[in-house]
Amino acid sequence: MSQEYSDSVDLVNAGTVAYLSGAVLIAALTAVLAQFSIDLPGGVPFSFQPFGVFFAGILLGPIWGGFSMLLYLLVGIAGAPVFSNGTAGVGIVLGPTGGFLISYVFAAAAIGLVAHRSLAPVSVDDLPAVGVTAGLVVGSAIIYAIGVPWFAEVQGWTLPRAAGFMAPFAVGDAIKIAITVGIVAGGNELLERP
Amino acid sequence: MLTYTPGETLAHRLDPRGKLAVQFSFAIAIFAGPAVPWLPAMLALAVGCLLLAGLSVWRALRTYWVVLLVLSLGPVLGAVTLGPPWIQPERGLDSLRSVARVVPVLFVSAAFVHSTPVRETRAAIQRTVPGRFGQLLGVGVALTFRFIPVVREDLRRIREAVLARGGERRPLRDRAGRITTLALARSMARADRLSVALQARCFAWNPTLPRLSFAPVDYAVLALAAGLALSPLL
Numbered sequence: 001m002s003q004e005y006s007d008s009v010d011l012v013n014a015g016t017v018a019y020l021s022g023a024v025l026i027a028a029l030t031a032v033l034a035q036f037s038i039d040l041p042g043g044v045p046f047s048f049q050p051f052g053v054f055f056a057g058i059l060l061g062p063i064w065g066g067f068s069m070l071l072y073l074l075v076g077i078a079g080a081p082v083f084s085n086g087t088a089g090v091g092i093v094l095g096p097t098g099g100f101l102i103s104y105v106f107a108a109a110a111i112g113l114v115a116h117r118s119l120a121p122v123s124v125d126d127l128p129a130v131g132v133t134a135g136l137v138v139g140s141a142i143i144y145a146i147g148v149p150w151f152a153e154v155q156g157w158t159l160p161r162a163a164g165f166m167a168p169f170a171v172g173d174a175i176k177i178a179i180t181v182g183i184v185a186g187g188n189e190l191l192e193r194p
Numbered sequence: 195m196l197t198y199t200p201g202e203t204l205a206h207r208l209d210p211r212g213k214l215a216v217q218f219s220f221a222i223a224i225f226a227g228p229a230v231p232w233l234p235a236m237l238a239l240a241v242g243c244l245l246l247a248g249l250s251v252w253r254a255l256r257t258y259w260v261v262l263l264v265l266s267l268g269p270v271l272g273a274v275t276l277g278p279p280w281i282q283p284e285r286g287l288d289s290l291r292s293v294a295r296v297v298p299v300l301f302v303s304a305a306f307v308h309s310t311p312v313r314e315t316r317a318a319i320q321r322t323v324p325g326r327f328g329q330l331l332g333v334g335v336a337l338t339f340r341f342i343p344v345v346r347e348d349l350r351r352i353r354e355a356v357l358a359r360g361g362e363r364r365p366l367r368d369r370a371g372r373i374t375t376l377a378l379a380r381s382m383a384r385a386d387r388l389s390v391a392l393q394a395r396c397f398a399w400n401p402t403l404p405r406l407s408f409a410p411v412d413y414a415v416l417a418l419a420a421g422l423a424l425s426p427l428l
Contacts (some may be wrong), residue, residue, distance in 0.1 A: 010399040014389075016330075017397055021389035024334055025381040028341040032349050033377070038369060046366065051374050059382070071334040078315035079198050079307035080339050085260045086195045089303030090217045094225075095261050095296050096268075155268035156292030165271070179371050 019060065023068035026056045030072045030104075031082035049084065050173055053104045053143070054136055054180045057111025061121025066109035073101055099150020103143045111139035129185035136177045144170065196257040196304055198311045205247035205309035209412040210318040213306050215419035216243075220302050224295050226426035233294060240298035240305075247305035254304040261300065268293040312339045317406055329399060341384070348380045349373075 012020075030052025037045040052072070056065040076082045076092065083092045083101065093101055114135035116122055144166065152162035200206070205213070224236050244254055255262065273286025313336060320332025352373055356362075361369055408416075 008400075009396055012392075012397050012399055014393060017392050018385075018389045020330060020334060021337075021385040021392065022382065024337040024341060024388065025345065025385040027334070027338040028345040029349075029377060029381045031338070031342050032346045036349060038366075038373070040366060046370065048370070048374065055374075055378055059378070067330070067334070070331070071338045074319065074331065074335050075312070075338045075342075078312045078319075078335060078339070079310060080312060080342060081195050081197055082342065087258060087261065088196065089300070089307045090221065091258065091296070091300035091303035092261065094221050094299050096264050096293075097261075154292060154296060155265070155272065156289030157268065157272050161271070175366075176370075179367055179374070182367065183371050183375050 019064040022060050023056075023064045023071060026052060026060060026065075026068045027071035027075065030056065030069070031075065031080065034082060034084050035086060046172070050140075050143075050176050051180065053108050053139065054111060054176070056104075056108040057113075057135060057139060058115055058127070058132060058180070058184060059121070059124060060108075060112065061116050061119065062109040062112035063119055064121070065112040066105050069104040069108045073105065076101070094154075096151050096154040097147070098154075100143060100147035102150075103146035106146065107139040107142045110142050111135040114138050124184060127184060129181055132184050133177070133181050136180055140170075140173050140177065143173075196253070196307055199308055200311075201248055201309065203246060203248040203309065204411070205243070205305055207409075207411075208309075208415055209406055209408055210310050210314040211322060211406065212408070212412045212415035212419065213310060214315070214318055214322075216415060216422065217302055217306055219419040219422035221299050223422040223425045224298060233298075236298045237301075240301035243302050243305040247309040249305060249308045251301070254301050257304060258300045262297070265293040265296055312336070314406070321406060326399060333397075337388070341388075344384065345377075345381055348384075349377050352376045352380070 030049075033048040033052045037047045040046050053069060056068045059065070060068055072082065073093065076088050077090050079088050081088045084097075092098060112121065112135070113119075115127055115132045117131065148162050148166050149159060151157075151166065152159045155162065157165075220236070220240070224232070227236075241251060244251060269286040269290040272289030273281055273283055275282055275285075316332050316336045316339075319335060320328050322328070323331055356369065356373060361372065364372075
């Protein structure tokens, strides 16, 4: 009887299940953080959206980090209201800010590759702060390198004009990179995984 | 907020694979085709999709108002220059022609979102993308959709706990770092439990999916998708 079942059921191995579960939860967290912000003095909102992309690469490595962001993108295309302002659909991905959404897949993979220096992720504890910083800078550069020309194309603007429009957001992203490096380099035991 | 709403319209009854194909083909047709002469026809087709899904144009416009606001900045800021002559109307018109293409795509995607449950899209992804990668994508989409409300609730509790302890008086770096770390820790703990639960339930490469089948009308939808995808070649 047991032989019959083992022939018909092709189990997914434990390592793949663990990474898939991590990718699912980071995708869900990215979706939630995309709607989340705290108010700074003066009422300026501080958005948490990039943290999902950053930690997808840092915690899951290049392959599963990129996969996690692909899940986020597909869930939004499938109709879950996960893009900013609770929107969903292919129209958002093909709209003015769609380049940023698509870039997350490549940015998370690049962050994972630079920080872990291999396709298989190592423990967060063993990640050097320099590698994590370099990964986040490269990842952010990829986000802007894909997002800004896309924005310029959809808006019918020149590239310098679109870059000027997006420049203020880079300041906030630099602060978020510093916060992320602080979390990882601080040896936070909360982020350790067995 | 626009999400799936159960209904009996024609759009609700169509196979999700055909609807996905129409969405992407529509985008190819509108972005690769000549913008101005085709735009009224594509807009009419998009409005038709909305009506087939039982959705009003006003509802779609209201849903995407932030995107429409960003799009409207295109022609306004596009026409302005930082020196004489200050306003260049032809550059504003170029921008208007570009941003106008996005509106019908938004309408078609609103019709899809309104008429297609996520589990059907998941099945469509899993049956269309080949191999184990497609299976992981399908399962991942379904699980991510399931966990979004759970993670949202976790984050709400963390935010309330931080506020209850006077967290809003802490510096930004401390506040943001604390919230992010706690949210990540909770999510990774949930990931570990999900992993154990999936294995306990014999998570396999060969599960049983909901049945998808093409009715005659779905072939018509697929033909429309093929026509739209090839239209820029005409």
